[in-house]
Amino acid sequence: VGRRLTQDVAARFFAPAEVAHLQSLPADQQEMVFFDYWTLKEAYIKARGMGLALPLRHFAFRLGPAGPPTVVFDPEIDDEADTWQFAQAWPMPHHRLAVAVRRTGIDLDVRIEDVVPRVDA
Numbered sequence: 001v002g003r004r005l006t007q008d009v010a011a012r013f014f015a016p017a018e019v020a021h022l023q024s025l026p027a028d029q030q031e032m033v034f035f036d037y038w039t040l041k042e043a044y045i046k047a048r049g050m051g052l053a054l055p056l057r058h059f060a061f062r063l064g065p066a067g068p069p070t071v072v073f074d075p076e077i078d079d080e081a082d083t084w085q086f087a088q089a090w091p092m093p094h095h096r097l098a099v100a101v102r103r104t105g106i107d108l109d110v111r112i113e114d115v116v117p118r119v120d121a
Contacts, residue, residue, distance in 0.1 A: 015060035039098035047100035
């Protein structure tokens with residue numbers, strides 16, 4: 001986080017419900033929630049192995065105060081929301097992490113055991 005982003009990025013790439021949610025937040029919360037959405041979307045398209053062939057506007061995450069994020073797909077996306085589990089973490093103060101897991105049955109236990117900061121030579 002901390003990159004200078006504008007509302008234009010969300011308006012161009014996020015689902016309408018996500019954009020509306022971002023715009024409803026106080027300005028000091030928008031950056032963090034932007035990265036919640038961005039990292040969740042990136043985790044999902046990477047887990048599917050399709051990259052940006054999956055239009056980011058055609059699926060929307062729901063972020064709640066309790067519980068993990070959930071996803072809703074437009075009919076254009078051939079997928080089932082109940083087969084996905086998402087987890088998020090702040091492994092370091094300026095880094096947001098999102099994990100997308102396709103699973104059957106109950107949610108898996110997702111934990112970060114250790115984070116080692118990158119050291120540039």
